[in-house]
Amino acid sequence: MTDRPDLSTLPSYKAPKRSLFSARKLALMASVVAGLGAATYGFSPSHNPADLFTTPAHAQVNNEVKKVQQPVGFADIVERVKPSVISVKVNIREKVAKDDSNNDDSPFQPGSPMERFFRRFGGPDGLPPGLRGGPRGGGVVTGQGSGFFISADGFAVTNNHVVDGADKVEVTTDDGKTYSAKVIGTDPRTDLALIKVEGGSNFQFAKLSDSKPRIGDWVLAVGNPFGLGGTVTAGIVSASGRDIGNGPYDDFIQIDAPVNKGNSGGPAFDVSGEVMGVNTAIYSPSGGSVGIAFSIPAQTVKSVVAQLKDKGAVSRGWIGVQIQPVTSDIADSLGMKKAEGALVAEPQANGPAAKAGIESGDVITSVNGEPVKDARELARTIGGLAPGNAVKLNVLHKGQDKTVNLTLGQLPNNLEAKADTDKSDKGNSSRGTDVPKLGLTVAPANSVAGAGKEGVVVTEVDPKSAAAERGFKEGDVILEVAGKSVGTAGEVRDAITAARNDSKNSVLMRVKSGGSSRFVAVPLAKG
CATH class of the missing domain: 2.30.42.10 (PDZ domain)
Incomplete structure (x- = not known):
């Protein structure tokens, strides 16, 4: 028990007269308090408890706050863009198996287009259901993906691995109509393809974004997951500039909008209803979405699609060097302050770089005045320029900066170096x-x-x-x-x-x- 202060000792204190309350008065006070409690916690549906404590003006302000706090949905955006998205179905005639244990002619061999297709957006072991262990006999393999119109006259974008090797391509629009399509051109290096729908016109199409998405921006993925047809999922941009080992031009946008088998080639929209990227791959140990998907940026799509529409193929600039990243150890050994640029491991004989005097050990630090961050950025920058263009390279050569001018050649179709078969004796x-x-x-x-x-x-x-x-x-x-x-x-x-x-x-x-x-x-x- 704590001591209470003796207020009677204070100079200004006057003890109040003792007053008595009748039982009737106490009961009345209790009923008033209980009534307030009922008004606060036990009101009837016909009365708003706020009316007992606020003025009409306050009530109006509260209603406005409630309106602001309501979550904003994507229904208006989806209603506008969804008709531009298509489902893509392909038929590929498989070859007859020679040997069940070693089928070299199978289209599902490791690294083949079909194996990559089903590993990315199909079975977890790279084969569609029913073909585990390899195709058995002749027949037709059916694959499904997504795409979207980029013009009213029926040009549409999808992935290269969706239509690569297809004997027949069909697309289904959002209103359920089916059309035949032909492949205009493909680009395996970026996994993009341009197709043209036949027998229709005045299609609703999507616009490729001119701006680069920011990490944290909203994103909507629309496609044909598991063959279900037009499906919308939402998420955010998780990262940018991702290299997933797909090729030298990897520069993917990572998103966490659920993307599953069949979404391949479908668009990723921003909140303006423009395409920020084309969904091309997922990270999925189980074969389903785990919230990690990768999209080809709209800027890359624009450049590639323009060439596919014009020539049916993509021509890229080439300087003819084998390059590698500059690590911190390499930078230290070369006397560089920062580990930046692209180290020339070997210039190719008679290539533009060799003719211009670039040697092994040189570090390319900029192209046309734009700094080169790493080897991948150099490959993307040069590959984004047309053959025949003149470029200026800044190079660190034996500790000294120098400028090299050269004319870009055309990237050969196959740059894979063959392994030396000679063995050391x-x-x-x-x-x-x-x-x-x-x-x-x-x-x-x-x-x-x-x-x-x-x-x-x-x-x-x-x-x-x-x-x-x-x-x-x-x-x-x-x-x-x-x-x-x-x-x-x-x-x-x-x-x-x-x-x-x-x-x-x-x-x-x-x-x-x-x-x-x-x-x-x-x-x-x-x-």
């Missing part, structure tokens, strides 16, 4: 000489059959060394160390010593592996 060489600071054992390349005449071949790699961590393996050929050509283990040691004397934390090596070369920055051991 270690029986024709001794174990080689150790480079203990790196964990490598090397021998002159000209002393090992099949290793070539230049550089030193790696004959042994310490599995616990920094070189092993950087991917060195037996048979690799080291061509240069710290910018100097090497042909013996002694020259390798000398180059390493010079780099250490220059206070470098790592040494840059140009390494040939198979039919291609790359630069590797290997940390230098102290001492």
